[in-house]
Amino acid sequence: ELKVEQNPLFLSMQEGKNYTIYCNYSTTSDRLYWYRQDPGKSLESLFVLLSNGAVKQEGRLMASLDTKARLSTLHITAAVHDLSATYFCAVDADGYALNFGKGTSLLVTP
Amino acid sequence: ETGVTQSPTHLIKTRGQQVTLRCSSQSGHNTVSWYQQALGQGPQFIFQYYREEENGRGNFPPRFSGLQFPNYSSELNVNALELDDSALYLCASSLMTRGNTEAFFGQGTRLTVV
Numbered sequence A: 001e002l003k004v005e006q007n008p009l010f011l012s013m014q015e016g017k018n019y020t021i022y023c024n025y026s027t028t029s030d031r032l033y034w035y036r037q038d039p040g041k042s043l044e045s046l047f048v049l050l051s052n053g054a055v056k057q058e059g060r061l062m063a064s065l066d067t068k069a070r071l072s073t074l075h076i077t078a079a080v081h082d083l084s085a086t087y088f089c090a091v092d093a094d095g096y097a098l099n100f101g102k103g104t105s106l107l108v109t110p
Numbered sequence B: 001e002t003g004v005t006q007s008p009t010h011l012i013k014t015r016g017q018q019v020t021l022r023c024s025s026q027s028g029h030n031t032v033s034w035y036q037q038a039l040g041q042g043p044q045f046i047f048q049y050y051r052e053e054e055n056g057r058g059n060f061p062p063r064f065s066g067l068q069f070p071n072y073s074s075e076l077n078v079n080a081l082e083l084d085d086s087a088l089y090l091c092a093s094s095l096m097t098r099g100n101t102e103a104f105f106g107q108g109t110r111l112t113v114v
Helices: none
Strands: A004-007 A010-014 A019-025 A032-037 A043-049 A055-058 A061-066 A071-076 A085-092 A098-100 A104-109 B005-007 B010-013 B019-024 B031-037 B044-050 B053-057 B064-068 B074-078 B087-094 B109-113
Touching (some): A019 A085, A071 A085, B005 B087, B019 B109, B031 B074
Antiparallel strands (some): A032 A043, A032 A085, A061 A071, B005 B019, B019 B074, B031 B044, B031 B087, B064 B074
């Protein structure tokens, strides 16, 4: 059974600070996705990572994938309040199902 | 906005009843997946439909069933509702291509079983 672990599960950070969210998974895969979810809302696709060494950036967020280490990171640079949300990584190991982590609940404070 | 629409947005049902949730996929997509998200948890894969056939199934009992129609829209049916079925049900639309299963999610249906 594929396991996807995110850490931390909860993160409170000050505006302007940097931080990294980690996503480890237990089986071979080169397809990893990051989603954002606001309270009571659906999932918004942030990044699609489809090969070892893939790095993608959008604004203050940067995601990377190391398939050999079975690790993806989501790096936050100079956090702002608008980034407060829950972030999920999801791994596809079989070509149809996304296996999600438990999510990282991020709160950015002044 | 992803172009994936679900109905209804909220629903309250009594234990033992049956429920049908609906999803219209994004234009150009041929695959629909359903996920259950309990409060405070990540989404769990229920099943996927491709070309009107079930293409994969997660660890959910047979009382969870589905359909996909020729226009790629889909239904999720749950029989004999239990209290633990209370969750946000998410429909995800994608284009079945080799090597990329990026999915776009609808706004979800919040089901409460009392």
